[in-house]
Amino acid sequence: MLSSRRHTATDYFAAQEYLHSRGWTDGLPVMPPTEAAVAAMLEYALLPADHLIGVESVRARAISAEKLAINAVMAGCLPSHFPIVVTAFTAMLQEPYLLHGATASTGGNAVLIIINGPVLQELGIDSTFNVLGASDRATAPIGRAIRLVLRNLMDVRPGQVDRSTLGHPGKISFCFGEDETNTSWTPLAQQRGVPEHASAVTVMAAGSPRQLMNEWTTQPEEILDTFVAEIKTNMRHYSIWPGNYAIVVPPQLRTHFESAGWSKSDIADYVFENARIYRRDWADCGKGAVVRHKGDQQYAALPDADHLMVVAAGGPAGGFGAVIPPWLGHKSRAVTMAVGACVDCE
Amino acid sequence: MAAERLGVPAAGIMTSQFVSAAELMARVLGAEGFPFVVIEHPISSAGSDGLEQRARTAIDDCARLLIQSQ
Incomplete structure (x- = not known):
């Protein structure tokens, strides 16, 4: 059962302009977050709408799975992308990431998301040509979903909480997968403590x-x-x-x-x-x-x-x-988290 | 703001370019209109005289704010 307020629009284009006018987009077109689309996200990730993703410590603001799902739909994510969005944001809520400082700074960093593990193949993530510039169906919307989450749930809009002097293009979306197929090297997530063959996400406040x-x-x-x-x-x-x-x-x-x-x-x-x-x-x-x-x-x-x-x-x-x-030395540290990992579980 | 909520008189200092951010965060944290001291922006290139002038302004304004808070 979704609890967010409903908004109505006469057609797709009216919905776009309504969402733009409320300041809920990054300026690019978004998918209207219909009830069915949001429910599909939650269903894929097996998360109840009111599931608590975490609490942002500066604002003491609780973030529910429903709110993340709405923004993931708007960003253009498929339901299969949603577990990555959930994991990335959960990682950002961990203390070493310093979410408020990293997103409010004049330094203008972006959230870099690096994906490892079997999910690379499951989602068709292409870690080869043009890897840093939107190379497949999954990475661009996943990175964008995190940006919309920050805008819409954390007030991280330019001139509000986001005080970036310049910012950089990665703030639109900054996500890619590691090419685990064409190398004998140990995957990044495994190096950082995630078990072999588990899918994982690493987030970093990045220039x-x-x-x-x-x-x-x-x-x-x-x-x-x-x-x-x-x-x-x-x-x-x-x-x-x-x-x-x-x-x-x-x-x-x-x-x-x-x-x-x-x-x-x-x-x-x-x-x-x-x-x-x-x-x-x-x-x-x-x-x-x-x-x-x-x-x-x-x-x-x-x-x-x-x-x-x-x-x-x-x-x-x-x-x-x-x-x-990095954004500013050691103030924010990269965080790696396995997809589906339970945080603060009993 | 957290210190005030714990009963410890406190005064926040913002540079002029961060006034709107401070006002927003006060609203977000449920303390709209929370007073703070404003000094001239920027700090990093102000030079010794400029820093001293800002510090003197801040001392007077902070003292006033702390007394008001009580």
Whole structure:
């Protein structure tokens, strides 16, 4: 039994403009959240409408499955996508994510959602071509559903709770799956403690992806030096504070790592050791005023090697990778959660 | 706001660019009209003199707010 207030519209187009006029959309067309469509979401996930997903701590606001389902319908999700939306939002409600700070900040980060496990095949998630730019039927609406949830349930609208100076395009939707098929590497979720063969979601308060290219070497260290240079640039130009970084490694570059026997852990160790700058480096990019007497102080991008999330994804050709930086160092930490996992169960 | 609810007099400080956000959060938290101190934006590039001026303003206004709250 759904409890949300009903609204009526004469046709599909009137429904669009009504929803836009209430400020309930991101400006793009939405699917009208009919009772049948919302019920189908809940039924697929085997969740009662009044099931408590969690409580947002700053507002003490309880979030029900029904409210999440309404926004998932509006975003264009299929019922089969809904468990991912539920898991992603549940992960965001965990204390390490710092939901209010991450969504209210002027820093303008987005919710990055990385999917692992059998659900990749079940949902037809394509982790190859154009992986960071909406590559399949599932990832774009899942990421958008989370954005609509934040807007409509948390007041995270531009100029209200969302104080982003700029934001970035990932705030429309920022979701992709790891390519577990074309690699021998351990999946990200498994590295972060989820059992093998379980589906899982990792969420991270993330800046915009910074794309790089190095097709001129086969040496793992030299390839990683390009990633490290990009991370160090972010530390100089954006934020020096250590936190979670994600790097996306495409097949053409993975070939060189795998040929040399490099695991994800080997990559993380190398990046941890090398992605460091001195505070005096800030003087080279206009931030000399805050160097003061701390010029010789060294900063690492990662608190430890485990904070690097190495993700296999991308189309088959091209030595292009990406660095996805954290919002503000360690204030918000990435959270990984298995799909269907019970939080606070007795 | 949480401190006041626990009976501890408190004063929040916002820069001018965050007034609407603070008003919204006060409404969301069931305390519409909750008073707070406003100082000039921005802080990070204000310089020592600018910071001192903002701090002096904030001290006076905070003191007034704390007394009013009681």
